[in-house]
Amino acid sequence: MKKLIFNIIAIGTIFMLSSCADYLNVDKYFYDQLSLDSAFAKKIYVDGWLANAYEGMNFMAEFKERYRWGSDDLINPDEKAMQNGNYSADDPLDNMDGRGAAGTMYKVYETVRKASTFIDNVGRCPELTLTEVSDYTAQAHFLRAYAYWSLLRRYGPIPLIPKEGLDVNLSYETLSLPRSKFDDIINFINEDLELAAVNLPVRRTINNMGHPTKGAALTLRARVLLYAASPLFNGNTDLFNMKDNVGNQLINQTYDEGKWARAAAAAKDVMELNQYSLNIIKPSATTIMPPHHAEYSDKEFPNGWADVDPYASYKSIFDGTILGSKNDELIFTRTNEGHNTIRGLVESCIPRTLNGGNKIGVSQKMVDAYYMNDGRTIQEGKADGYYQERGFTTSSTEYPFLPAKVSLQYANREPRFYASIAYNGSIWECESANESKYRRQQLFYYKNENDGKLGFKEDLPLSGIGFKKFYNPEDALTTGGYVVNKTEPSMRYAEVLLIYAEALNELTTTHNVVTYNGNSTTISRDIEEMRYALKQIRFRAGLPDFKDDIYADQGELRTRIKRERQIEFLGENAFRFLDNRRWKDAMVEENMPLMGCNINISYDEDKIQLYYVPTAITSMPKNFEQKMYFFPIPTEELKRNVNMTQNPGWQ
Known part of the structure; x- marks a missing residue:
């Protein structure tokens, strides 16, 4: 009888009562060899097998992907190789589990095998109810689909493993499979997610927030x-x-508009569950209210923003203010503790004065992408002086949310800007700090300031502009302080709305699409449908809807949707990295030099304006080549799998 090595959950710990953080903790598993018959004879063994399959999610989390630092929005001085393309098949920057250059690929395929074996055998467990078998099987389908997706977005087409799983007693050479066609992989993933969606529950209990729901399967499918x-x-x-x-x-060489229709229909499937909505916080005394707009200021959401605090509504999704289980915008989440997670990111963002890493910067391109608070671009605002490049605030009451001594280029910006960007002179609250000297500090990145460039050391955000999207006002790294727990927004409803709008915009005719549950839906470039999706994103941010002429112009609306994704998803899930590539924009966007402030300018009233002159970050050169649309297949993987081929352009 076949023998398979797998992990059994530790005695006394039941997987289905575990949180996401629990099932990723491999320390509580021990190894044993059992036959397949024995492995699926008891519920505790079945739970253990599924828990072990979930372990692979640790290697598929977009938040942990190093390539999230390889785009044109955020700047991490520790990830220069991602920016300048200094990686190869021998050094693919992919060694998350210590198995060498092919570590992550190995681990993800292991998840595929475990999920496939589980799907084939879970039904034989006599201790499971039919409902449990259905749910467990659906979870395994989701895991397998997620595993293939994590490989596909890195490498392009990869080998599909037969659904019955692999006989691990066979040599790797015997099991070697060639790369599958891209469309076949997409169809396989789609089928897995449809099967998962049919049988997964609509909601999970708070103890199972890290397990997929129907909405999670459908959202991943739309993505x-x-x-x-x-x-x-x-x-x-x-x-x-x-x-x-x-x-x-x-890769199929023929364009198929129907693929956009299927993506739009998939997003519509999520919307029609009626389970999710954008996070909306009511206005408070400290809110940043948009300028009065005759059409939208007095209407309640989703027809305006009268009952919306745009700053708090956006910020609270990320900074831990709201528990993931209480936020109807979050569709699939993971708690994040430890260094290589959101907590680690927050620690890297906090300035040196407050015991933080003082590392993560935001590019000038990203800063300039944010709208003015009246919905105009900075270029449009510059025409009548609403956007100013020169001058500084003189008091903390002159402009909403800005203290004194801050550049006027940061005035009158949209609330998402203030929720995300640590501009020079930002206030870092650190409310949990024991000592008052650490609370509500206004900190600067000028040269020779404690958080600026000291001597020749570039130990600061290299753009001179920090990042605080996931920072909570209570977060403090000083004695007695704490960092508020955050929830990783792996999937949220804003993404579904933007998928829907983007896909609809690309259509030129009407399509009939079969949905995941066998029904049929009609999809076309319906302006009111696109408006329905986009105005929610805009109104939640306190911005007016796009004008009719923009909706009527496919190319202009495409540009606006790209910009909305750039702003809305800053720092989330490597969206910008993947978007630039799937749009084929990377050759232009990621060959522009990374720009920021001039961090070599010190605080001198006669010279500080020079700090804000856009300056190339020469220590972080940008380089993108055609081959970099995909990562190289690791050399170790090519050696193990003699039928694997390398991606074009890589050796």
């Missing part, structure tokens, strides 16, 4: 189908030479 519809894979003749080991093309 994957949007990726498949995008220019990188939809009729991209640049990839004619991406082939398998016998010369078959892996």
Whole structure:
């Protein structure tokens, strides 16, 4: 009888009562060899097997992907190789589990195998109810789909493993499989997620928040189908030479508009669950209210922002103010503790004066992408002086949310800007700090300031602009302080709305699409449907809806949707990195030099204006080549799998 090595959950700990953080803690598992019959004979063993499959999620979390630092929005001085393309098949920057250059690929395929074996055998457990079998099987389908998605977004087409799993007694060479066609992989993932969605519950208990729901499966499905519809894979003749080991093309060279329709229908499936909505906080005395707008200021959401605090509504999604289980915008979440998580990011963002890492910067391009608080771009605001590049605030009451001595280029910006950007002279509250000297500090990145460049050391945000989207006013690293627990927003409803709008905008005709549950829906470029989605994102941010002429212009609306994603998802899930690639924008966007403030300017009233002159970050050169649309297949993987082919351009 076949023998399989797998982990059994420790005695006394039951997986289905564990939180997400628990099931990723591999220390509580011990190894044992059992036959398949024995492995699925008892519920505790079944729970252990599924828990072990979930362990692979630790290697698939977008928040932990190093490539999130390889785009044009955030700057991490520890990740220069991601910015300048200094990686290769021998050094792919992918060693999360200590198994060498192919570590993550190995671990993710292990998850595929465990999930497949589980799907084939969970039904034989006599201690499980039919409802439990259905739910467990659906979770395994979700895990397998997520695993393939995590590989697909890195490497492009990868081998599909037979659904029955692998016989681990066979040598790797015997099991070696060639790369599968991209469309076949998408169809496989789609099928897994449809099966998962049919049987997963709509809601989970608070103890099971890290387990997928129907909405999570459908949202991942919409995300994957949007990726498949995008220019990188939809009729991209640049990839004619991406082939398998016998010369078959892996990317369909013919454009298919129907792929956009399927992505739109998938997003609509999530919307029609009626389980999710954007996070809305009522206005308070400290709110940043947008300028009065005749059409929207006096109407309640979703037709205006009269009952919306745009700053708090956005900020509280990320800073731990609201528990993940209480936030109807969050669709799939993971708690984040430890260094290589949101907590670690927050620690890296907090300035040196407050015992933080003082590392993470935001590019000038990203800062300039934010709208003015009246919905205009900074270029439009510059025309009548509403946006000012010169001058400084003189008091803390002159402009909402800005203390004195702050550049006027940061005045009158939209609330998402203030929720995310630690501009020079920002206030860091650190309310949990024991000593008052650490609370409500206004800190600067000028040269020779404690948080600025000291001597020749660039031990600061290299752009001179910090990042505080996940920072909570209570967060403090000083004695007696604490960092508020955060929830990773792996999937949220704002993404669904933007997927829907983007996919609809690309249509030129009407499509009939079969949904995940066998029903049929009609999809077309309906302006009112796009408006329905986009105005919610805009109104929650306190910004007016786009004008009719923008909705009527497919190209202009495409540009606006790209900008909304850039702003809305800053620092989340490597969205910007993946978006630039799926749109085929990376060759332009990521070959522009990273720009920021001039961190070599010290605090001198006669010179400080020079600090804000956009300056290239020469210590973080940008480089993007055609081959970098995909990562190289690790050399170790090529050695193990003789039928694997390398991505074009890589050796």
